[in-house]
Each structure stands twice: as C-alpha cells, then as structure tokens.
Amino acid sequence: MAAKDIEELIRSAIPDAEVEIRDLAGDGDHYAAKVVSEAFAGMSRVRQHQLVYKALGGRMGGELHALQLETAVPNGESK
Amino acid sequence: MSEAKERIDALVKGNDVVLFMKGSALFPQCGFSSRAVAILDHLEVPFETVDVLQDQEIRHGIKEYSDWPTIPQLYVKGEFVGGSDIMMEMFESGELQQLLKAEA
Numbered sequence: 001m002a003a004k005d006i007e008e009l010i011r012s013a014i015p016d017a018e019v020e021i022r023d024l025a026g027d028g029d030h031y032a033a034k035v036v037s038e039a040f041a042g043m044s045r046v047r048q049h050q051l052v053y054k055a056l057g058g059r060m061g062g063e064l065h066a067l068q069l070e071t072a073v074p075n076g077e078s079k
Numbered sequence: 080m081s082e083a084k085e086r087i088d089a090l091v092k093g094n095d096v097v098l099f100m101k102g103s104a105l106f107p108q109c110g111f112s113s114r115a116v117a118i119l120d121h122l123e124v125p126f127e128t129v130d131v132l133q134d135q136e137i138r139h140g141i142k143e144y145s146d147w148p149t150i151p152q153l154y155v156k157g158e159f160v161g162g163s164d165i166m167m168e169m170f171e172s173g174e175l176q177q178l179l180k181a182e183a
Binding site: 050053 | 111142146147148149150159160161162164165168169
C-alpha cells in the first residue's frame with residue numbers, strides 16, 4: 001500500500017489532520033505515521049488510534065500489515 | 080456472547096496483566112509483539128501471554144472484543160490499555176509504570 005494512499009484515507013476521514021508518513025523498511029509494507037488533529041482533543045490514546053484505524057477502513061492488520069501510529073492534538077500532549 | 084468471546088473475557092478478567100501476542104514471551108513471532116514483551120520484561124511485572132497463532136478463534140475474536148485491529152493487545156485489570164505503540168508511549172512518559180505499580 002502506497003504512503004500517499006494511507007495519507008489520503010486519513011485526511012478524507014479527519015480533514016484537518018496533519019499526516020506524516022515514513023516508510024520504515026522501504027518495502028511499501030512497514031510504515032510509521034504521525035497524525036495531528038483537533039479531532040483528538042479530549043480522547044484517550046485508544047480512542048485516537050481507533051479513529052485513525054476507522055479511517056483506514058479495515059485495511060489495518062490486513063492489506064496494511066505494519067503501521068506504527070502516533071497521534072497528537074496540535075500543540076498538545078499526545079495523550 | 081459467542082464461545083470465543085467468553086473465553087477471551089475469562090482470560091482478560093482472570094489475569095491482572097495479560098498480553099495477547101503472536102508467539103510466546105520467549106519466542107515472539109512478530110516485531111510488534113516482541114517490543115511489547117520487551118517493555119513488560121523491562122518493568123519486571125508478572126504477566127500472562129496468550130499466543131493468538133495457536134487459536135484462530137481468539138486471533139479473530141480479540142480484534143472485535145476491543146474494536147482494535149492489530150496484535151499485540153495489552154489488558155490490565157480487565158481494561159484494554161492498547162497495542163505496542165501506546166505501550167511504548169506510556170512507558171516513555173512513565174504512565175505504564177504507574178498503571179502497573181497500582182496493580183501490583
């Protein structure tokens with residue numbers, strides 16, 4: 001799965017998201033993503049990650065094997 | 080509740096600290112599971128592991144149980160804590176130590 005497809009899926013579900021994707025192994029299969037959005041304000045980490053997984057529409061753990069995820073609120077703690 | 084969900088529920092509620100993972104604590108079969116075990120080992124807390132590769136029903140059921148698509152998954156005192164990324168963030172911030180100390 002291409003990095004820009006991941007980014008587009010996340011942005012389509014969370015429009016204000018700043019998305020930064022790194023291809024960890026250069027194999028198009030192992031990525032790290034940092035997603036920053038106001039939508040995460042007041043959510044637990046689990047809920048923040050669930051929101052991103054929902055945006056990926058079931059690809060996580062399937063087509064997309066490995067995505068290290070970090071979420072944060074703009075200028076805030078990544079809680 | 081389905082039979083798989085009942086078994087998962089019993090594992091989650093019957094163990095203070097339980098990690099659903101691929102492989103065993105000694106021989107993790109995935110980098111993310113390995114990272115989760117390394118964090119718990121480092122904290123020197125007793126924990127149970129469940130190898131989802133040995134049980135397809137649990138492997139699929141655990142993803143619905145927590146509405147979480149990936150493995151590993153850590154549960155402390157019956158509560159879903161997160162996967163290996165969240166474990167690492169909480170470890171780095173000291174929150175995981177606090178959570179596990181409270182359970183000890």
